[in-house]
Amino acid sequence: MELKKPLKISDLIRxxxxxxxxxxxxxxxxxxxxxxxxNRWENGSTVPSQMALKLIEEMLQKMGEPGKRLLNEYLLKAEQQEDS
Incomplete structure (x- = not known):
């Protein structure tokens, strides 16, 4: 059982x-x-627009392995939360 806190979009951006x-x-x-x-994204008071999320995803992909790790960790956590 994993007790790790799920990664939020604010954590991903930071x-x-x-x-x-x-x-x-x-x-x-x-x-x-x-x-x-x-600042609002990072403190969790707002979330990025779809366009901003697309740009963030492109940044992550350009980073290579570290970016893929972050993207996979965030997407997997988000999908698991949706399934629960």
Missing amino acids: ELRQQLDLSQEKFAAKLGVSLRTV
Whole structure:
């Protein structure tokens, strides 16, 4: 039985940004959103739009193995929660 806390979109965004060694401001600029938007995503008060999620997914894919790991971990956790 796995007791690990499920990875949330806020965790995924924070981890991606940190692995890319980007400040929230620089990460926001890459996605074409405001610093405030990224901050809200990371603190869980809002979630990214479909367009922003697509850009985040592209960033993860370009990272190679670390990005695939994050994407798989997030997607698997999300699918497991939907099935429950």
